[in-house]
Amino acid sequence: MSDQTMQDFKNLAPSNSQKFTQRLLPLVVFAVVVLMIPMFNPSSLVLTLLNVMGINIVFALSYNMLLGRGGLLSFGHAVYFGLGGYAAVHAMRMIEEASYGDGGFWASYPVFFLPVIGFACGALAGAVIGWPSCRRAGTPFAMISLGVAELIAAAGFMFGSIFGGEEGISGDRMNGPELFGLSLGPISEVYWFIAFWTIVGTFCIYAFTRTPLGKMSEATRDNPERVEFVGYDPQRVRYLVFIFAGGFAGLAGGMAAVQYEIFTPEAVSLAPSGMVLLMAYIGGIRYFAGPIVGAVVLTYMQSMMSDYSEAWLLYLGILFMVVVMFAPGGLAGIVAGLINGMRAEDRNERIGRWLTVSAGGLLAFAGLIVLIEVAVRWSNGYGEVFEPFGMHLPTASALTWALILIPIAAGVGLLRLAMKRKEEGHA
Amino acid sequence: MKLVKSAALAAAIAFVSTAGASAESLKIAFIDPLSGPFGPSGQAGLNEWNYAAAQINAKGGVGGQEVEIIGLDNKVNPKESLVQLQKAIDQGVRFIAQGNGSSVASALIDAIEKHNKRNPGQEVLFINYAAVDPAFTNERCNFWHFRFDADADMKMEAVTDWVKGQDSIKKVYIIGQDYSFGKAVAAAAVKNLGEKRPDIEIVGNELHPLGKVKDFTPYIQKIISSGADAIITGNWGADMVLMIKAAIDSGYKGPILTYYGGSKGAATAMGAAAVGQVKAIVEHNTNLQLSDAQTAYVDGYEAAYPEDNYYYHRIHNAMNMLAMAADKAGSTEPKAIAFALEGMTYEGPTGTLTMREDNHQILQPLFMSTFSDNVTRGVEKLPLGWVSGDADRIEADATRTETTCKMERPS
C-alpha cells in the first residue's frame, strides 16, 4: 500500500513536456508576440499605449505578489511605484549633469538600466515601510497601507526638493551611454526598452513564485498558523514578499520614468493605488496571467474609452462590481473556466449555458448602455441626444425607454434561467 | 497557457485605428479633464473652445482653414496627458490647448519641447489658457508655449494694486494650500505688499494641506482674533469654498481676495451670504460694460450652453490672436504662427492685449470682481454674479513682471 502512495506522488509531479507547455512556452510566446508587434508598423499612439501597458503589466504583477499570492490587500502600492520612479528620474538628471559636467560614475551609467535604480529604491522603501506594516495580515494591513499612502501623498506636496512640488521633476532620457544602439529618443526605440524590462520583470516575478519564499507566501496566505507550526515565521515571510513586491513596483516606476521623462506627486497618491487594485482584480488575482490581462484591458479603457463616452468611469465601476460579484476569478478566471469546460464531459450542456449567460449579459448590458448614455446627456443639459446607429433617442421618447427596459428585463431573465439550470444541474 | 491569451489581447491592440478628420481643418486638441472630479471645469473649457471655434469659422476660420476642436480626457493626470498628446499628434494635430493643473502643463511643455526637437518639421504649439505657474514664463520658458492667462505673480500684482487703493485695509492675513502654487502666492503677496503698502501689517501667513481640511473654523477664528481686515488666498475648489463658508458663518466682515472665486460651482456653494465680501481677480466678468459685439458673444454662448456661464474670456482672446497670427504669417504652420504671435497686440473687448515677445506671456487688463446680488447677469442660475466698478480695473501694463526668461528660438 505504501508503495502505491509513493507512486501516486510521483505521478502527480508534472512531466517534462507539461513543464514546458505550462511554464516556458507561454513566456516564449509572449516574447515572440512582443518582438513581432513592430513588424506591423504601429502608429506612435499604439506604441505609446503598448509602452504604458508594459509598465502597468509589471506594476500589476508586483501588486499581485501581495494580493493574489500573499493575501495582503494594499491600498498604497503606488507609493513604491512612485518612489522608484522618482529615484529613477533623479538618477536620469544626474546622468545628464554628469555627462555635460565632470563625468564620474553617473556619466557611465546607461539610462537603459534606470529600472534597476527604481527596483533598489522601491525595495528599500518596502523594507522601511514594510517593517511595521507586515506584522498582521488582513484588515490591519490594509488600513496601515491606507494610512501610509495618505501620509506619503501629503509629503509629496510638502517636500519640494524630492518631489518637485506640483510640477514634479523631469529629465531627458537621451543622455549617457547608449546601449544596444538605442538612443531612446523616438517612441519606437523606447518600445524595445519597455519590451525588454516587461519580459525581464514578468520572468522574474514568475520565477519568484517558484522559489521557496514564493511558495511560503502562498502558504502564509492560506494558513499562517500552520506555517508557524512548520517552523516559518509568517511575519518574516510577509515582510520579505513585501520588499520584493515594492522592488518590482519600483522597477515599473523606473520604466515609467524613462517612458514619460517626468514624475509628479500624483504618482504616489491614492488614485494610482486604486487603479492597480482594479487592474489586478479585474484581470484575476488567482492566475499569474490575470494581472497581465487586467493591465492590458484597463490601460486601454483608461486611454481610449474616454473618447467614446464620458461615463467611462461608470463602466469601469460596473465592470469591477460584476467581477467582484459574479466572477471572482476575474477575466482570466472566465477564460480558464471556458477552457476547462471545453474539456469536461458535460460539454454540450455547458456550452448551452454559456450561450444563455452571454446572450443575457449582452442584452442587459446593451440596455444599461442606453440608460447610462441617455442619463449622462440628460444630466449635462446641453440638449445633446444619444444617437447610436442612426437612431434618435431623446430622454422623453417611448422608444428610448423600450430600448432600456426590454433588453434589461430579457437579459436578467436569461441570466436567472441560466442560474436556475446550473443549480438544477448540481442538484 | 494563460500568458498566451494576454499576449493575443496585446496584439489585438495593434488593430486600433485612429479616426481621421478632413485634411483642410486646423485641429486644436483640447487636453483637459472631461471626467472625474475636475470634469466640470474641463467640460466648461471645452465648450468655450468649441464656441470660439464656431465663431471664428463663421468669420472664415484661421488662415482660411476651418478650426476643429478635439476634446481629449487627461483625468488631470500628467502621465495620461502624455498619452493623449501622442494621440493628438497621431491624428495630425499641431496645436494643443490645456489649462487645468500646472502639473499637466509642466509635463506637456516638456514633452512638446522634446517632440519638436526630435521631429523637426512637425512642430506642435502649446496654448496654455489657465495654468498659472510663473515658472513657465520665467526660468522654464519655452518658445512653443504661449500663455493667455495672467500668471500667479501678475495676478498678485493686480491684487496688491487694488489693495493699495484701499486705505481701510491695515492688516492682511494670507492663507493658502501647502504646495508650490500656494507657496508662490504667499511669497508674492508678502513681497508686493511690502513694496506697495509698507504700512500694512501681515498678521498671518499660513499654509494648510491641500484638499484635506474639512472644518476651516479653527483657521478662521485664528484669522478673526488676529484682527485682519482682509484675507488673501490662492485656494481653489473645496478648500476655497469651505474656507469662505466658515469665514462668513463665524462673522468675518472684511474682503476675501481670491484667485478662483469665480470658478464653476463656487457661487452655488458659497450662497448669498458671501455677497459683497468675496472678490476674485479675473480678466473678464459678464457684468462689465463692454461693446455690443461682446454682449452678443456672451449671449450666444449662454444660449448654446444653458448649463454653463461664460467664464474663460481668454479662450476668445487666444482664438482671435491665433487667427491674426495666421493672417500675419500667411501660414498655419505652428512655427510661423509662433513667430507671428511674438509681440503681437490685439484690440480685444476689454482693452489692448499684448503677447510679450520676451517670455510669451499675455498682458491684459484685469478686474477685481466682487460677488454681488445686484447684477444684470447671474451665474449658475442664481440671482448672484460678479461685478466690478471703475476703480477695480487694473491696466495691462501694471501687471507686467520682470522675467528671467532667456528665450531660445529655432532658426
Add this chain to the structure above:
Amino acid sequence: METIVFSLLNGVIYGLLLFMLSSGLTLIFSMMGVLNFAHASFYMLGAYFAYTISDASSFWLALVFAPILVGLVGAAVERWGLRTVHVNGHVAELLFTFGLAYLIDEVVKIIWGRNAVDYQIPELLDFPLFELFGAQYPAYRIFTLFVALAMLVALWFILNRTRAGLIIQAALSHPHMVGHLGHNVPRIFMTVFGVGCALAGLAGVIGGNYLVTDPAMAVQMGPIVFVVVVVGGLGSLMGAFLAAMLLGLLQTFAVAIDANFADMFGWLGLSPTSEVGRISIASLAPMIPFLMLVLILMVRPRGLLGDREL
C-alpha cells in the same frame, strides 16, 4: 484663553460630527467584519436626499426621511449585493464596497450634476447664536451638537435597554452564538447594515449644509471614518466616540499652534529656513488622523476600547 475656548468648542462639534458619521460603521464593522468603503458615500446620499426633500418641502421633513431612505438603500445593498459576495470572504466584501463607493459617486454625478448643490441651512437656525472674543458662533453648529448628542443617547438606549439592542450587542461580540440561539442572523445583518447607513445618512443631512454638498464629499470624508473606527476599536461605540472626540480636539488644537519644526527642534540644529524646519504644526493637523491610524495599528491593534483585535 480665547484660543483654548474656541478650539474646545470647535473640536467637540467636529468630533461629534465625526462620531455621527462613524458610529454606523462601527456597528457594521464589529458585527459583520465589513470595513465598508462606501460608508462615506451613504453620508453623501444623506446630504443629497436632504437637499432634494428640503427643496420640495422643508428641512425638518428631510431630517426625518432622508436618513430612512438612506437606510433603505443600505439594506437593499446588503440584501442583493453584500450577501452574494459574503461567501468569498472579507477581502471580496471590502472590494465590493470599494466598487460600490465608485458607483455611487458616478450615479450621484449623473442625477444631481457634477457641481455643488445649493443645500442651505434652514432659516430658523440661520443666525449667530452668541459672540465670543469678537467671532460669532452660528446657531446651526449648536444645533448640530444637540442632534449628535440626541443620537448618542438614543443609540445608547436602544442598544442597552431594548430587546433588539441586546440581540445586536450579543451579535457584536458573538455572532455565531446568536445564530445558534435561533435568531435570523442574515436579517439582523441586513437591519444593522441599514441602520448603520441611516446613521451616516443623518450625518449627511446635518453636515451637508454646514460643509458643502458636492460629489467630492464622500471621497473627502472616506478615509477619516476608518480612522475613527479603527482607533476606537472593534465592538465599542464608546471607543468610537472617544476616538472621534480625540481626533476632533487634536486637529483643532494643532491648527491653533503657531510653532514650526524649527522652533521645536532648533536645539538639534534644525534651521528655520530648511525644508523640514519650515513645516508648521498647523499645516500637519489634517495628517494627524493617519499618523494615529498607523501608530494605533502598530502599538495597540485592538484600538482604544476594542474588545478584540481587528
